[in-house]
Amino acid sequence: MELDTIAAISTPMGEGAIAIVRLSGQDAIAIADRLYRGKKKLTEVESHTIHYGHIYHPKTNEIIEEVMVTVLHGPKTFTRENIVEVNCHGGLVSVNRVLQCILQEGARLAEPGEFTKRAFLNGRIDLSQAEGVIDLIRAKTDRAMNVALGQLEGRLSLKIKNLRQALLETVAHVEVNIDYPEYDAEEMTTSILREKGTEVLHEIDRLLATAEQGKILREGLATVIIGRPNVGKSSLLNSLVHEMKAIVTDIPGTTRDVIEEYVNVRGVPLRLIDTAGIRETEDIVERMGVERSRQKLKEAQLILLVLNYGEELSKEDEALFEAIRGLDAIIIVNKTDLPQKINLDKVKQLAQARPVVTTSILKDEGIDELEEAIKTLFFTGNMEAEDMTYVSNSRHIALLHQARKSVEDALGAIEVGMPVDMIQIDITRAWEQLGEIVGDTVHESLIDQLFSQFCLGK
Ligand code: GDP
Numbered sequence: 001m002e003l004d005t006i007a008a009i010s011t012p013m014g015e016g017a018i019a020i021v022r023l024s025g026q027d028a029i030a031i032a033d034r035l036y037r038g039k040k041k042l043t044e045v046e047s048h049t050i051h052y053g054h055i056y057h058p059k060t061n062e063i064i065e066e067v068m069v070t071v072l073h074g075p076k077t078f079t080r081e082n083i084v085e086v087n088c089h090g091g092l093v094s095v096n097r098v099l100q101c102i103l104q105e106g107a108r109l110a111e112p113g114e115f116t117k118r119a120f121l122n123g124r125i126d127l128s129q130a131e132g133v134i135d136l137i138r139a140k141t142d143r144a145m146n147v148a149l150g151q152l153e154g155r156l157s158l159k160i161k162n163l164r165q166a167l168l169e170t171v172a173h174v175e176v177n178i179d180y181p182e183y184d185a186e187e188m189t190t191s192i193l194r195e196k197g198t199e200v201l202h203e204i205d206r207l208l209a210t211a212e213q214g215k216i217l218r219e220g221l222a223t224v225i226i227g228r229p230n231v232g233k234s235s236l237l238n239s240l241v242h243e244m245k246a247i248v249t250d251i252p253g254t255t256r257d258v259i260e261e262y263v264n265v266r267g268v269p270l271r272l273i274d275t276a277g278i279r280e281t282e283d284i285v286e287r288m289g290v291e292r293s294r295q296k297l298k299e300a301q302l303i304l305l306v307l308n309y310g311e312e313l314s315k316e317d318e319a320l321f322e323a324i325r326g327l328d329a330i331i332i333v334n335k336t337d338l339p340q341k342i343n344l345d346k347v348k349q350l351a352q353a354r355p356v357v358t359t360s361i362l363k364d365e366g367i368d369e370l371e372e373a374i375k376t377l378f379f380t381g382n383m384e385a386e387d388m389t390y391v392s393n394s395r396h397i398a399l400l401h402q403a404r405k406s407v408e409d410a411l412g413a414i415e416v417g418m419p420v421d422m423i424q425i426d427i428t429r430a431w432e433q434l435g436e437i438v439g440d441t442v443h444e445s446l447i448d449q450l451f452s453q454f455c456l457g458k
Contacts, residue, residue, distance in 0.1 A: 003026075003081070003121075005108065006023070006024055006025055006111075006114055009096070019088050019092070023085075024078075024110075024118060027106065028082040029043055032069060032102070035055050039051070039052075046071075048073075049070070052068055053066075058101055058104060064097050065088045065095070065098050066089070067098070068087040069084060075124075081122065086102075127438050159207065163200055166199060173189050193414055193420075208401070208404070214392030217390060219269075221271060223272050223303070224302075226303060226306070227332075231307060232308075232362075236304065239367055240265060266371050267375065268375055300327070302329070304330055309334060310342070313342060318350070329354050330370065332358075333358045337363050403433040403434045
């Protein structure tokens with residue numbers, strides 16, 4: 001595929017020590033060379049080397065920028081095309097001028113994600129890896145970043161590949177049965193189908209089990225802070241926001257978003273909903289009535305209910321407990337520096353099995369416990385394992401569900417003694433649906449692969 005040469009500023013907009021303009025495409029090196037002057041011509045230097053020099057304006061001949069230029073010949077590059085990276089260090093204005101010169105010399109401004117798209121189109125990465133790049137850029141916590149990195153490295157791809165391989169083998173057995181009925185492989189085929197099918201089903205289930213966590217890591221845990229006026233909701237918010245860590249990605253071709261409404265609590269990204277309305281939520285129950293406020297609170301995946309240690313439980317407090325009945329919540333009894341008026345036994349009783357944490361946000365006490373409680377709520381069991389393959393992408397989740405259904409159909413068909421070619425249809429569909437995750441389902445390839453693997457001596 002012949003593609004034009006694209007260029008873009010690959011580092012985040014804003015003040016930085018260096019900024020990189022990246023070019024990718026057949027003419028990348030030639031275009032850069034027309035603007036560059038250094039010891040050697042860029043068209044003559046070896047691949048994967050870096051060179052000091054200056055960028056000159058093509059018309060006026062004035063020096064635009066002092067640069068280090070990296071020259072990378074395809075196909076051993078991210079896009080598999082020729083890549084040039086121009087490291088500038090004169091700030092935003094000059095990096096923009098460098099880009100303008102490059103565009104004047106014939107490169108086209110890259111669309112968002114176009115470098116990654118080329119990597120995919122040129123077979124350098126598969127679809128789920130490409131999606132991993134996107135996730136990486138948007139990762140809100142270190143852990144989310146690890147998930148995205150895992151995906152980029154192809155960890156999910158590998159799992160999907162193994163699953164598809166297992167399905168392929170079962171289809172092959174069905175094929176044998178259809179093509180060589182004299183083998184009378186019926187019995188064997190059914191039992192292998194059942195065994196392999198069940199294995200695949202379990203593995204899909206394992207992947208789907210990570211989906212909820214994965215999705216939260218990706219999108220953040222929708223969190224609402226509620227409580228009566230003056231219990232310390234805003235103080236709590238501030239104290240959590242204080243913990244926010246910006247994620248720095250060094251993946252070229254990407255920009256970073258700093259997402260203010262996200263708070264990173266020990267690797268759990270909280271997406272604080274309605275923070276602007278925190279001051280209004282106090283009368284949420286009165287305003288909307290218990291039923292309607294329940295509806296609203298249901299949208300939240302985590303509720304932080306704040307109570308006042310220095311006051312007795314009020315009717316409003318109890319109404320709030322009523323409103324969050326059955327929902328995931330952490331009860332925060334704040335202001336422990338004040339003399340105790342609240343009945344903690346009553347609070348625990350109202351909390352049911354949900355965690356109760358006492359804090360003095362003013363004195364910075366109990367925040368650790370609160371953060372630990374949030375973390376525990378989220379990372380249960382072995383979900384925390386660092387090398388875990390999380391499925392975090394909605395498209396992948398949907399496809400996994402579809403594939404699961406297809407495998408289930410196949411197993412059901414076996415049970416009721418359907419002819420094997422009917423079963424084959426379901427298995428093939430599952431194979432295709434999984435293939436869509438990595439972006440390479442082509443029906444013909446099933447046939448090709450099948451026969452390259454199962455020669456049957458003919
Ligand atoms: P909100 O109305 O629920 O958002 O409550 P705020 O966060 O605005 O806090 C109300 C008042 O309580 C402020 O004056 C805070 O400084 C104070 N406050 C917050 N946390 C504590 C605490 O742990 N102890 C004490 N004594 N005061 C606190």
